Amino acid sequence: MPVANDAPGVDIEGTDADAETGDLPINELFQSLQGEGRLAGVPSVFVRTSGCNLRCWFCDSYHTSWEPTHDWFAVDDVLAAIAEYDADHVVLTGGEPLIHDSSEVLLERLADRGYHTTVETNGTVVPEAPIDLASVSPKLASSTPTADRDPDGDGEWADRHEERRLDLDTLADLVETYDTQLKFVVTGREDMAEIERLIERLRDAASARVRDDDVLLMPEGQTRDQLESTRETVADLALEYGYRYTPRLHVDLWNDAPGT
Numbered sequence: 001m002p003v004a005n006d007a008p009g010v011d012i013e014g015t016d017a018d019a020e021t022g023d024l025p026i027n028e029l030f031q032s033l034q035g036e037g038r039l040a041g042v043p044s045v046f047v048r049t050s051g052c053n054l055r056c057w058f059c060d061s062y063h064t065s066w067e068p069t070h071d072w073f074a075v076d077d078v079l080a081a082i083a084e085y086d087a088d089h090v091v092l093t094g095g096e097p098l099i100h101d102s103s104e105v106l107l108e109r110l111a112d113r114g115y116h117t118t119v120e121t122n123g124t125v126v127p128e129a130p131i132d133l134a135s136v137s138p139k140l141a142s143s144t145p146t147a148d149r150d151p152d153g154d155g156e157w158a159d160r161h162e163e164r165r166l167d168l169d170t171l172a173d174l175v176e177t178y179d180t181q182l183k184f185v186v187t188g189r190e191d192m193a194e195i196e197r198l199i200e201r202l203r204d205a206a207s208a209r210v211r212d213d214d215v216l217l218m219p220e221g222q223t224r225d226q227l228e229s230t231r232e233t234v235a236d237l238a239l240e241y242g243y244r245y246t247p248r249l250h251v252d253l254w255n256d257a258p259g260t
């Protein structure tokens, strides 16, 4: 599916056209190897919705967050596009896929058809839908688009991002409801205190167990060159703290090429 350039805007709360028509704003749909997390290396079809309720300064999917582009597709057409590929695994990502009500419909239909589903989410929304692996990436303070790091202006999103990025009850609800991995984008050692504190609070708040194994550290970097300077530090931190390390296989393999 092509990336559209002149589609109508996406309401950041996900309460716009999709609520009325049941359509989803799709930025891209492609097959690749899952590049991140527990299922890294597994051939998967990626469905990338457009629109996000956050604005990480480092977002590697700029055209779903800072400057969203998409075409609107009926859920049935998304399913037909997925069926074109010989794949058992589907990854629903974005943008933030769970701001769209129709993502729940898509996930129901994918489960009916026997697909294994992973949802890549920032952990601010709890859906009512079947998900095999909730790949939750809670956003740390180092993700906030302060004026000096805003890719698109002068920090006008910083306060909203800061207010929304973490909600402990929502994270607890997610880990209680789904098989969950917690995948943190790590920019450096400074992030570790916040991760440790968050995991501690989540363990207190949630009735489900959160194992060290469920916590993954992922180096920040949109390109091979950027990863070159972060990956070893993050690998060392995983060893030091006893959490998992996850590579960004797709970036190692294909750099920042679209549709990978």
Ligand SMILES: C[S@@+](CC[C@H](N)C(=O)[O-])C[C@H]1O[C@@H](n2cnc3c(N)ncnc32)[C@H](O)[C@@H]1O
Pocket (backbone or CB within 6 Å): 052, 058, 059, 060, 061, 093, 094, 095, 096, 097, 120, 121, 122, 123, 135, 136, 137, 183, 185, 218, 219, 220, 221, 222
């Ligand atoms: C584009 S996001 C879409 C899903 C959801 N909005 C989220 O953030 O989890 C997909 C994954 O890429 C990660 N990511 C985005 N930009 C990144 C970067 N510059 N370096 C490393 N990971 C990044 C996110 O944390 C998330 O795990």
Ligand SMILES: Nc1nc2[nH]cc(C(=O)O)c2c(=O)[nH]1
Pocket (backbone or CB within 6 Å): 032, 033, 034, 035, 036, 046, 061, 093, 094, 120, 250, 260
């Ligand atoms: N190959 C590949 N693996 C991924 N895992 C999570 C991705 C995402 O953008 O959510 C992603 C992606 O964009 N490409």
Ligand code: SF4
Pocket (backbone or CB within 6 Å): 052, 053, 054, 055, 056, 059, 060, 061, 064, 065, 094, 095, 096, 122
């Ligand atoms: S939450 Fe995900 S899609 Fe949204 S800006 Fe951050 S990385 Fe990008």
Ligand SMILES: [Mg+2]
Pocket (backbone or CB within 6 Å): 060, 061
């Ligand atoms: Mg990606």
